[in-house]
Amino acid sequence: xxxxxxxxxxxxxxxxxxxxxxxxxxxxxxxxxxxxxxxxxxxxxxxxxxxxxxxxxxxxxxxxxxxxxxxxxxxxxxxxxxxxxxxxxxxxxxxxxxxxxxxxxxxxxxxxxxxxxxxxxxxxxxxxxxxxxxxxxxxxxxxxx
Numbered sequence: 052x053x054x055x056x057x058x059x060x061x062x063x064x065x066x067x068x069x070x071x072x073x074x075x076x077x078x079x080x081x082x083x084x085x086x087x088x089x090x091x092x093x094x095x096x097x098x099x100x101x102x103x104x105x106x107x108x109x110x111x112x113x114x115x116x117x118x119x120x121x122x123x124x125x126x127x128x129x130x131x132x133x134x135x136x137x138x139x140x141x142x143x144x145x146x147x148x149x150x151x152x153x154x155x156x157x158x159x160x161x162x163x164x165x166x167x168x169x170x171x172x173x174x175x176x177x178x179x180x181x182x183x184x185x186x187x188x189x190x191x192x193x194x195x196x
Contacts, residue, residue: 065183069176070130076169077127080138083145084120087113108155112148116141135173142166 062070086095091113093101102110119141126134146163148156 063183065179069180072172072176073127073130073134076138077124080120080124080127080141084117084124087117087120091117112156116144
């Protein structure tokens with residue numbers, strides 16, 4: 052049986068670039084997740100960051116981020132609606148670590164700056180997509196008697 056319509060909607064340039072942006076952020080999230088796993092299993096920092104050698108706050112933060120960042124990467128890669136939410140949890144947690152509790156976790160201004168920049172670009176894309184959707188709705192007219 053053939054489908055009634057073979058026409059599939061074509062993505063706009065804004066949508067295509069937005070998906071590309073999400074996939075780039077997904078790769079960064081996967082990298083962050085791999086870094087936290089390498090820390091926990093003792094592969095990085097000459098084994099000094101193994102789980103059994105970490106302080107309690109670092110254990111909680113590192114294990115949580117080691118799980119949430121790869122999940123966020125998957126959600127962003129498939130452009131699921133839950134991907135940005137998971138990224139927001141992971142990035143928010145990491146930003147809290149380095150801004151609210153720097154005496155426990157140290158400072159990492161680069162991570163904070165990059166997460167803030169990604170959030171700003173994400174908001175700009177959402178605004179652009181919303182405006183584009185409104186313009187599409189204005190072009191569609193239905194003439195009913």
